[in-house]
Amino acid sequence: MSKALEVSNLTVAYGEIAAVRAVSFTVEAGEIATIIGANGAGKTTILNALCGLRDVRAGSIVLGGEDITALPPHERVRHGLSQVPEGRRLFGRMSVAENLEIGAYARSDHAARKHDLDHVLELFPRLRERYRQLAGTLSGGEQQMVAMGRALMAAPKVLLLDEPTMGLAPQIVDLVSDAVRRVNDEGVTVLLVEQNAYSALEIADRAFVLESGEITLTGNGPDLITHPRVRSAYLGYDA
Amino acid sequence: MSFNAVTSSFKVARRRKSPLAETLQIGALAGLAAIGFALIGAYVAMDKRHVVEDTLTLSQIAYALMAIAAGFVAGRDTQGRPSGSRIVLHGALTGLVAGLCVSALMLLMASVSLRSTLVAASPMLTKALSLGAPIGSLQALAQVPILGALLGMIGGVFAAMPSRYRRALTCGFAIVLIAGLFRDVFVSVLDNVPDFNGPEAEVFGSGGLNRVPALVLLVAGGIFALLRDRWNAGHNPARRARSSKAGLVLLLVGVLILPLVTNDFVAQVAMLVALYMLMGMGLNIELGLAGLVDLGFVAFFAVGAYTVALMCSSGPLALVDVSFWVALPVAVVLAAGAGMLFGLPVLRVRGDYLAMATLGLGEIIRVLVLSDALAPYLGGSQGIIEIDHPRIFGVSLQSPAALYYLALALAGVVAFISWRLQHARIGRAWLAMREDEDVAQALGIDPVASKLLAYTIGAAFAGAAGAVFAALVGSVYPHSFQLLVSINVLAILVIGGLGSLPGVLVGAIVLIGLPELLREFGEFRYLFYGIALVAMMHMRAEGLWPATTRTKENARA
Structure with missing residues (x-):
């Protein structure tokens, strides 16, 4: 297996305070990896640093063998990295169609774009019904589908998902998890950040536990579900 | 957003008061507004303008509106x-309370001389306020509160009646007001209609509408609004959208034939409107689409104007003396270059800070032109004079109508380009940047390139406006490029609707055209601006002709 994403010694700081301290991890091509951790552990900071939205204090980010640490955000998209941001952050005044279209902004391959659009609508048939509606008027679950569709329209090699199940009803959580698995089955590497540890660990091939900006545990998803520390800290069982 | 939060919390706080105290407070506020209106001289100035001949003056209408409101x-x-x-x-x-406030003012003016401190508190004001009754008499003092109470009652009835009738009355009244206020324009149109001699003498008096036609217009306007309501209620939104398109076509036809059917003065005003439209469409790219506030917009206008001045003048400062048509593209390109340079230092600045930075840059251009260092080349405060009029096929474009069509043609071209840009890839990128810059970047949009492009294109449009301005006025001076121009353009966008092309047209007509036609009240122009902006923000924050996405949003909300 080849390495899709290799992060070494990543340090991100807000002023004097380091939010992420010398974090290193690797995601193999084709797998689902997850970073779980409490609120404020630094999960979103890591994802934003990967996208280039946060300046990196030290360390390197290698995507598919290429060092992208110094690239601006919009260049990273062209190298195959795409993010579903926390809280979805859709363009509420644009229609679903326009949101999906803008997801493919960085691409110039017209025919393939059309194909990917059909594919996204197949993955989330609900969006076909809502196609001309303003994104801001959709329900939370539908918005999450648009956010995922928008990121997929960039035809990423590595898809970053930031808390995709936050604030969603249980059935919708399952639907989103299914979608993540299906996207992954088609060969897209997934890095999933979750507070909802159980649903993330269930589908993850590899999991990292992040505590106060440092990775404290690594393992495969199902193994970590049974790990006593994870059980007590994130799954709500008594140790 | 924060502004809304403030006003809504204010409303909550106010609701807790007893209804009577609230009513008295509103009356006192209206009374204070009426006193202020009188003491700044607006009452006397507008009293000279009759909307309905010998019956209703503009200031009486203003007072009546305050009481009714x-x-x-x-x-x-x-x-x-x-x-x-x-x-x-x-x-x-x-x-009644509002009227009592006005009576109190009259009493005060009768007993104490306010004139030494307040110039506008003149005998003329006292005379106008007493409506022909002996000054200081009981009749003079009592009739304003009584009238106020009657009008306030009408306002109350207004609040209690079904909105359908309210709209009908408002529409009828608006038509009477427009017809009376812009009598000169309508008379000049009627004068130009052949084989139609004399009817204007029956409809219009020497200063406004005659009584009977005013009444007819009021009723006709009301019936029209009622019919339109019924029509709209019975039809689906698609059909309504079509009728709004028909409105746009009507407006465009009116714009096209305007100077042919009216006089030179109106054509000149229309030309100014077209110029501001050009600038408005430029700022619309920056602010309406890309969300970049720009208070230094006038700088690009200046660059365009000075380029044409230096290239087309027969005066001593001219660098070359070429045709306007050669200078125009140069002006556009130079203004675009200025826009790009302008964009570079402010790229990393966002929001309020962007407003301040652009404000400073805009002033720099004006101060530079005024400076001694550049005076030998740009004429300093003396400006550049003797700019040739543009020629087309050997005919010099000199009449206001010809220059209006020149400005309009350019506005048409710019509107087309704007419309294409808005629906192109880059238009989407601008909208995305405006809504969420981080996400837009993470989707592959280059923020530097798209922002610079917005500044460049916006500046190019303003440069075209400046070029026409120079050719039209025949001279350029630094004082034509005040901050106020930038603010006017901004206000046009806000009033018309951010991001909306027809909104730019409507905004320019309302904020530039109407005040120019009412030149006699020039000193109250910015009072009108202020009131219009505050009222708009409260009642119709999306603009008079909002962009389609915003209408959709409101329809669903």
Whole structure:
């Protein structure tokens, strides 16, 4: 297996305070990896640093063998990295169609774009019904589908998902998890950040536990579900 | 957003008061507004303008509107409580209080001379306010509160009646007001209609509408609004959208034939409107689409104007003396270059700070032109004079109508380019940047390139406007490029609707055209601006002709 994403010694700081301290991890091509951790552990900071939205204090980010640490955000998209941001952050005044279209902004391959659009609508048939509606008027679950569709329209090699199940009803959580698995089955590497540890660990091939900006545990998803520390800290069982 | 939060919390706090105290407060506020209106001289100035000949002057209408508005607000706020008569009573009370405030002012002016401190507190004001009754008499003092109470009551009735009728009355009244106020324009149109001699003498008097036609217009306007309401209620939104398109076509036809059917003065005003439209469409790219505030917009206008001045003048400062058509593209390109340079230092600045930075850059251009260092080349405060008029096929474009069509043709080209850009890839990128810069970047949009492009294109449009301005006025001076121009353009966008092309046209007509036609009240122009902006933000924050996405948003909300 080849390495899709290799992060070494990543340090991100807000002023004097380091939010992420010398974090290193690797995601193999084709797998689902997850970073779980409490609120404020630094999960979103890591994802934003990967996208280039946060300046990196030290360390390197290698995507598919290429060092992208110094690239601006919009260049990273062209190298195959795409993010579903926390809280979805859709363009509420644009229609679903326009949101999906803008997801493919960085691409110039017209025919393939059309194909990917059909594919996204197949993955989330609900969006076909809502196609001309303003994104801001959709329900939370539908918005999450648009956010995922928008990121997929960039035809990423590595898809970053930031808390995709936050604030969603249980059935919708399952639907989103299914979608993540299906996207992954088609060969897209997934890095999933979750507070909802159980649903993330269930589908993850590899999991990292992040505590106060440092990775404290690594393992495969199902193994970590049974790990006593994870059980007590994130799954709500008594140790 | 934060502004809304403030006003809504204010409303919550106000609701807790007793209805009576609230009513009295509204009345007092209206009264204070009326006193202020009188003491700044607006009352006397507008009293000279008759909307309905020998019956109603503009200032009487302004006062009546204040009383009716106060009555309406008081009536609306007491709604939800049982009886309709109570609403009307509260309306009457506010009007009475407002009228008493005005009477108090009259009493004060009769007993103390305010003239030494307040120039506008003149005998003419006292005379105008007493409506022909002996000054200081009981009749003079009593009639304003009584009238106020009556009008306030009408306001209350207004609040209590079904909105359908309210719209009808408003529409009829607006038509009478427009017809009376812009009498000169309508008379000049009627004068130009062949084989139609003399009817204007029956409809219009020497200063406004005659009484009977005014009444006819009021009723006709009301019936029209009622019919339109019924029509709209019975049809689906798609059909309504079509009728809005028909409105746009009508507006365009009117714009096209305007100078042919009116006089030179109106053509000149129309030309100014077209110029501001050009600038408005430029700023619309920056602010309306890309969300970049720019208070230094006038700088690009100046660059365009000075380029044409230096290239087409027969005066001593001219670098070359070429045709306007050669200078125009140069002006556009130079302005675009200026826009790009302008964009570079402010790229990393966002929001309020961007407003401040652009404000400073805009002033720099004006100060540079005024400076001694550049005076030998740009003429300093003396400006550049003797700029040739543009020629087309050997004919010099000199008449206001010809220059209007020149400005209009350019505006048409720019509108087309704007429209294409808006629906192109880059237009989407701008909208995305405006809504969420981080996400836009993470989706592959280059923020530097798209922002610079917005500044460049916006500046190019303003440069075209400046070029036409120079050719049209025949001279350029630094004082034509004040901060106020930038603010005017911004206000046009806000009033018309951010991001909306027809909105730019409507905004320019309302904010530039109408005040120019009412030149005699020039000193109150910015008072009108201020009131219009505040009223718009409260009642129709999306603009007079909002962009389609915003209408959709409101329809679904």
